[in-house]
Amino acid sequence: MRKLAGYAGFVVGLVAVTMSVYHVYARLTTYAPDQQALLYITLAFSLVLSFLLWPRSKGATPDLVPWADLALAGLSLACIGYMFWNYNYIVNRFPTADALTRVDMMVGITATLLVLEATRRTIGAALPIVAIVFLFYGFAGPWLYGWTYHRGLTLEITVDQVYFTTEGIFGVPMTVAATYVILFIIFGTFLEKSGAGQFFMNFANAIAGGARGGPGKVAVVSSSLFGTISGSAVANVMVDGWLTIPMMKKTGFKPEAAAAIEAVASTGGQIMPPIMGAAAFVMAEFQGVSYTQVMIAAAIPALFYYGALFAAIHFNAVRSGLKGIPREELPILGHIMLRQGHLFLPVIVLLVLLLYGFTPTYGAIIATVALVGISWLRPSTGLNWRDCLEGLREGAVQTVPVAMACASAGIVIGIVLQTGLALRFTAFLIDFTYGSLMPALLITMVAGVILGMGMPTTPAYIMQAALLVPALMKLGVEPMAAHMFAFYFSCLSAVTPPVALAVYAAASIGGAGLWASGVQAMKFAAAGFIVPFFFVYNPALLFQGPWLEILGAVLSGTIGVIALAASLEGYFLRVATWFERALFLAAALLLIDPGLVTDAIGIGLLIIALLLQKLWTPQSMIAREASS
Structure with missing residues (x-):
């Protein structure tokens, strides 16, 4: 990502802050544009920031925005501006029935290509490639056979479905990014600006650092808490790992074990309530349930995940004869809580609001406002206006990759719906497994791990929700259990070789072997691979x-x-x-x-x-x- 300074940095910062402020404003007032307009505005901001902040390639000039990228940002605004110029016509027309004009076609094709390129820049090429494959699948239907056959889509129907309806780029995934995700990311950036990350680390050290294998247990506690700040396993590793991995190695953990512990602990941040990864909000939207229900359902599996990891670290440490951090090097819990314990309060405020039935959007906004006030209970953690502006800027910037992933995933969803692939694939999967649930679960597990290897958790989960989850429900699995099963394995791909991104990040910090770290990570994360099968067969594990x-x-x-x-x-x-x-x-x-x-x-x-x-x-x- 570019590190812009001077006038360019000011302009980009202003765009990012405006994006965050607008999304807060849109949830607090009835005067804001409707939901469809909000999605257009979110995509406009995301595309512009993608081209201004993410270079075309790694070798590009890191502190300069070339004219080509400025042109792409301007073209993005033109495509979204066209939607507003013809807003009444677009929202009131009959999709795929009312013919598109030549200008409509040009705008739709251009906007789709811009989305794919922005996604490639922000999260990599895997998801855009998948989206392109599905686009070609839409055209190639008549030349296919079996369950893959369909009548084929014309270019006009494809453009209409992908860009001019609410079942493509502007579908459910983008809705979640525009309404929920950005507000929770802003809350996380404000929490980080208050010093909560360091507080969580000190708190974890104070309660677990002196025990056998203390640094490993510290990684578990701190990473589970840090999940309230970051919904990304790799980001969690990069923040926590620089502290925990050297500490683990210093007290005797092998480099591979230290890297594996941090990777597994950081991956769990996406499944740990109260603030889970972006895919959890998409899950709630797909099922038509509140995010609170998803959060409650995830509580017991998350307890088992971290409980198994904690116990494995303890047994590993005792077997290896490891000690904890010397007492004189540990922070004192009472002092830590006295100076920074109030930073727990915003998370508690958010949890209480969610449990009392407030919507996640209002809960996130109120908790953020409360955080600003609570931070001043101690001058050392008080957020000044510069911190708030920086939190708003970072909140928008961190939202961009999620929004672009959701937009590209929407392309896939649009093609799946228009071709009827989901229904045919469900029938195929049931026939292929002879109506047996266990083979279907194993196929879903493998698919989740493979999809998650090349893309973030959210689009990996969305793919499964479109194709595999309906088959599981057809075989009798409760909707929450089916969605949670797919969600879990999309998350666990971060610690599953051969492409285990969280393990790669941790191994690079600890100087450990990739394969050895990956194998050890799978052992530490074993509960995560086993528990989903059990909550499918017994929903009591999901608080049902x-x-x-x-x-x-x-x-x-x-x-x-x-x-x-x-x-x-x-x-x-x-x-x-x-x-x-x-x-x-x-x-x-x-x-x-x-x-x-x-x-x-x-x-x-x-x-x-x-x-x-x-x-x-x-x-x-x-x-x-x-x-x-």
Whole structure:
């Protein structure tokens, strides 16, 4: 991204601040333009900032905006301006029935190409390539066969669907970016400006730094808290990792383990309530439910994810004989809370507002305003007007990649809807799996991981929501469970080799091997790969059902993820044999799956494993200890 200074920096900063202020204004007043106009304005701002801040290639001049990019920004404004010039005609016409004029065609094609190029600049080439493939699929329908066949789309229908309807670029994903995502990103930037990131790190050090494997546990606590600031796993790694990874290595963690811990902990920020990744807001919109329902449904799986990671770090540290950070190097919890503890209050305000039924948009705005006031409880954290302007600027800039990803994903959604691909693919998948749920889940898991390797979580999830989630629901999966399943594996692609972006970022900081770090990350993130299968079969893990059943699922599942960590790390009371690890694994799978019978068998297997650990030491271990 360009680092602009002087007049150019001022102009771009003014555009970004205006974008943020307008979106706050649009949610607070009834005088703002309607929803369709808001989407046009969001895309206009996003396209302009894309071409002004993101260069055409990495080798471009980093502090200069070339004339070509200025021309693209101007062309973007012209395309959106055309929509406003003909606003009444566009919003009142019958899409794909009323013919497009030649000028309509030129504007639609140009705007689509601008969206694809802006997306390539901001998040990479993978999503634009996927969108182009779907566009060609729309044209190639008559030459295909089987479930891929369709009558084919003309160029006019394609342009109409993609740009002039509310089921293409200006569809649900873009709506979410324009209404929810930008406001929560602004809240996160204000929180960061107040010093909350450093506070979360100090808080985590104070409560966990002195324990065995303390720096690893600090990474878990701080990264889960930092999820309220950043919805990106890689961004989380780059902020937290520079502190946590060297600390872990200093206290004895292997570089691969340190990188894996930070990558897995940072990835969990997207699934950790109260503020999850942008895809969670899209999920709520697709299902027609409130974001609060999504947040509540995600709570137990997030608890299991981080609980398993915490336990795995502990067993890894004990097995390796690692210590925590010396007490004299740790911050004192009381002092930290006295000086900066008030920075928890804005997050609590947001959580309370959401739980009391406020919309996410109003909740984010009120929490941001409260944050500015609360920050002045201590002069050292007080946000001045420069901090606020910088927070508004960064909020807009960080929104741009999300908005462009949503716009390009909208192209795919538009083609899927116009060609009827979703219905045919659902029928194909059911036939292919012979109506069996488990193969369909495995296909969805693999698809989520593969899609997430080349693009951010949000478009990866959107692709699955369009093609795979309907098949899962057709096979009897509850809508929330089906969407959450796809969402989870879109997130976990960040730690799944061969393209594990969060692992790559952490390994580069820690000087660790990529494959070794990736394999270790998959072990640490094991609960994330297993729990989604269980909440599909038992929605109690998503807070659906009687309270007694939910509490039982939480209790048994918590024990289960600890047993899972013991199995994968090969340690509980002592180093475990392969037989004991198998017992721990079987117990874990049975306990994570809610049910009286499975819980009883799981507890029995766990007791056997613990008794073996306590009462019996294999001769090979005795010999090894004697020789050492």
